[in-house]
Amino acid sequence: MNILLVEDDLDLASGLVKALRHEGFTVNHVTRGREAVLSVKAEPPDMVVLDLGLPDIDGLQVLKAIRSGRRSLPVLILTARDGLDDKVVALDTGADDYLSKPFEMEELLARLRVVARRLGTSQNSKIELHGVSLDTRHHQVLVNDLPIKLSRREYMLLMALMENSGRVQTKEMLEQKLYGWGEEVVSNAIEVHISNIRKKLPADFIKTVRGVGYSISKLRS
Incomplete structure (x- = not known):
C-alpha cells in the first residue's frame, strides 16, 4: 500500500516513515497542505495520513480538496486536536478515521491494516x-x-x-x-x-x- 503522509513535524514524520516502511508500506512525505493536494491529483496514493495543523492551509481544507476529486480515497486524520467537535467535523467532512496525538504506533498500524483489508480482497489479517x-x-x-x-x-x-x-x-x-x-x-x-x-x-x-x-x-x- 502506498501512503501519502502529510505532516509538518519533521521528527514525527521521520519516525512514522521509518515505522511504516518497516511494516511493508511505501511512504511518500510532504509537509504542506498544497503539496498534498497537488500530489493526490498527480499521483494518487492508496491512502492519505493527514495532519490538520499544517503551516500553509488547514488540514480540513486539504481534506475537502481531496474529497472534491477523490471521493473514495481513504484519509486517516492524525492530529493533536482531540476535541469531540474536531473529530465530528473531520469525519463529517469526509475523513475515514481519526486518531489523536499522542498515539501508540501499534494502534495506528492496526487502523492502517483495517484500511488495507478494505481496499484489498481479504477480510482479516x-x-x-x-x-x-x-x-x-x-x-x-x-x-x-x-x-x-x-x-x-x-x-x-x-x-x-x-x-x-x-x-x-x-x-x-x-x-x-x-x-x-x-x-x-x-x-x-x-x-x-x-x-x-x-x-x-x-x-x-x-x-x-x-x-x-x-x-x-x-x-x-
Whole structure:
C-alpha cells in the first residue's frame, strides 16, 4: 500500500516513515497542505495520513480538496486536536478515521491494516490463496503450511498481488506500491522480484498477462 503522509513535524514524520516502511508500506512525505493536494491529483496514493495543523492551509481544507476529486480515497486524520467537535467535523467532512496525538504506533498500524483489508480482497489479517498464506500482521508467508523467506520488497509485491487477486496489476502499479519518491527503480526490478518470488511459490501461482502485467487468480466460491 502506498501512503501519502502529510505532516509538518519533521521528527514525527521521520519516525512514522521509518515505522511504516518497516511494516511493508511505501511512504511518500510532504509537509504542506498544497503539496498534498497537488500530489493526490498527480499521483494518487492508496491512502492519505493527514495532519490538520499544517503551516500553509488547514488540514480540513486539504481534506475537502481531496474529497472534491477523490471521493473514495481513504484519509486517516492524525492530529493533536482531540476535541469531540474536531473529530465530528473531520469525519463529517469526509475523513475515514481519526486518531489523536499522542498515539501508540501499534494502534495506528492496526487502523492502517483495517484500511488495507478494505481496499484489498481479504477480510482479516490473513490472505489465503491456492496453498499460499500471507499474514499481514506478522509479515509471514507460508506455502503449504511451511514458512518461506522473502525480502521486504518481495513481500510487498506478493501482498499487492494477493490483495488484488483476480485483477491484473501493471508494472507501473506495482512500482508505485514498492518504491517511494526519489528511490531509484531499475528498469527490470519488478521482473527480477517476480522471478525470485516464483522460485519459492507453487508453479503458475503468479501469472504473467503478456504486455499488461501480473495477476493471481481468485479462489472459486
